[in-house]
Amino acid sequence: MHTPNIRAMLGGAFLLMSVLIPISSAQSLSISSEHPNLQSMSVETQGSGTDVILIPGLASSRAIWADLASDLQLSHRVHILELAGFANTPAMSNRDGKVIAPVVDAIAEYIRTQHLKAPAIVGHSLGGEIALMLGARHPDLVGRLMIVDALPFYTLMLDPAATSETASRHAGATRDWMLAQSPEEFIAFQKTSIARLAKTEAVRPALVAAGLSSDRKTIADAVYELMVTDLRPELGRIRAPIEVVYAYDALFGVPASNVDEMYRRAYIAAPDIHFTRIDDSFHFIMLDQPERFSSAVESFLNK
Template structure:
């Protein structure tokens, strides 16, 4: 989750955050959490639950693996679930993400995890920033996944700033945002994050969870991940990403559903084998706002 900077209106920031950002029922049966490949160099930790065909779940920016807890309960009787918590997010030690880029090395580590554990063409599900990572994986390692499920993410988030945006155009903005995120005083950061949480999820309890995950995230990792997101434009690569994919995206109360449909469909127009499923009356965290509709859509995508 991100915060407004430089006096940006809260509504403007909420629009950005709703697509850019990324998020408990305790899951205890058959669950083991282990960093990969080791604690010092980990890009993420993994909790493995259930049995059956493999599914990998990736949370979004600043989000805990706990964002998938309800999904795990729903799927664990039929699938083996590998739930990631990215290093530096939601209290996870920063590990190898403490310095340098975050997204590309984390995707490389995910490819290594898939191969080291002999996972056979898992489905890879990602929310927000995690959704971008699923596309990055399919681009760099098309042999890894059988299907992608992308939950409210675009192939280039920069279009939220400007529909004509390019990486070069937004690099100064991305740099300023990264620096601002790191230097913002804690109390200001918390106030901004609280406002953002209210724009991304409906219930006050879930807003409190999202805020807590953000406040316990490593600020440098958070800032660098956001910067990485703005520096990765996969639109030119979509035609070559042939892994079948399903996009689940929300429309909240008051939004124009047809206009929202057009935004997502136009941004993924070049992607072959792409299915679109809209979830109404939801904000960014569809799995929290509309869990039953989310599970129904997910079940359909997994068939």
């Protein structure tokens, strides 16, 4: 388990934290017990206009979208999610080990109960996986999808020939390793991981703090689910147009063309897809290149 490849993969893809920046002028949605699926997430709304749903990544606060939401609320009604067990939203006590799939059902239920009409969905990393699954399993509910620095099968970064079955052993070992870390080891791992996720050094301490405020079992279960979930066979069911925005930096140590090829090959089954690469950025594109990212989102929404 303690191989450099596993640690690098986790540090570069799975511990997707966010900054603790307060969102102002937000209204919290009161989750009713009449809709138990909705208890797997919390929602805050801002602004008015056409609907946009923002989904953060693993162990991320909704505050990752603070700057973007501030701009979007001038012409959109923005729904900013936070998953149960991540950042400031309490973990669910009766989970069956699944994190991603229940949130997909919760978002679908939210769209229906709030009478949203073909909302645009923007998901970062694990949130991108959620957005893809939502588009594939509830194609009539979404208008368009933006997938931010996310793949339909994360284990491809470790093994391009991986399958859900071959990934399960590594996924189980990874989950067990995360749960077995001492508090000191977990803190050190967060710091090392965040250095690979955010190029902007000033935001790193807050990113670490966000991860440490999350429920570790929820994080570990979500990592397992990410590693064994292969959505490539489901991409053909998505009817909404897809925009994939991904990061590249020379510090990745591979040519940009390799990263381009990895994304295009992973999404080859998607019928309506466009790719936008944002350079000089690590995983948290919205923090490392906020202006370019905001421009990409505006272009996506206005197509």
